[in-house]
Amino acid sequence: MNAPSVDAAAVQALVSEVLRRILAAQPAAPGTAPAVSREHTIADRVITLAHLDRVPGGIREVAIAEKSVITPSARDRAKELGLTFVRHAVGGSAASPDHPFVIAQAACRGDASSRVAAIARAIPQAQQLPASGLADMIASFAVQASKDAARGVLLTSRPAVAVILANRSASLRAVTARDAASLATAASDTAANLLIIDPAQFSGGSLERLCVDFHRTPSGPLPAELTTAPAGCGCKGHGHEAQADDTRTPALTLPGQATGSA
Structure with a gap:
């Protein structure tokens, strides 16, 4: 009696899914903060089954480029895994070659x-x-x-x-x-x-x-407010008069951000 043939791709997909579910079910280590996001980014232009096999466990959204193409097999696998594709400006071309x-x-x-x-x-x-x-x-x-x-x-x-x-x-x-x-x-x-x-x-x-x-x-x-040079303190004893024509941009400090001292 002939043994049934084995589809290597199907076996690989099954193993990947089992490992994904095991990792997703594992509890976080004590003192470990929960993940901030459940989204994974794929910057490639063509999204294939292989890309989804590398998505970490616990991910629910996959960010892709606005013009990325999703293969039928990848789309089917995403449905099986409960993944949602979210199109973002991922991996776009540079705004200008003059601005690295x-x-x-x-x-x-x-x-x-x-x-x-x-x-x-x-x-x-x-x-x-x-x-x-x-x-x-x-x-x-x-x-x-x-x-x-x-x-x-x-x-x-x-x-x-x-x-x-x-x-x-x-x-x-x-x-x-x-x-x-x-x-x-x-x-x-x-x-x-x-x-x-x-x-x-x-x-x-x-x-x-x-x-x-x-x-x-x-x-x-x-x-x-940032186009004019800072006015200086006006004192004469600390070398500040040399800063009268200093055109450097003053430090920017956001609300709630500690300023500290460099």
């Missing part, structure tokens, strides 16, 4: 390389700077912004210090916040060219979407 987008990390408590790589996958034209110290990284961003009108994102566990350091540079307008909506509003209000983000405050999907939206959204005009 830069991604970097500095002074992170953990290794943020995977977060930087995820952003780079969502923004294929982005340039990744090698990890370095916070002050050196801010200086690199300043050079990029001054030379090429670049915009970018810096991941760091010290956002307050990084914002103050960045806004000492004439070429940078940096903002930070603890949620995507506040950060997007701050960037729009100040025509910011640098987002400074603590990666611990954002899930992977929300961080990637935030960066993609910032990359694709043209920078608006600089607010009138």
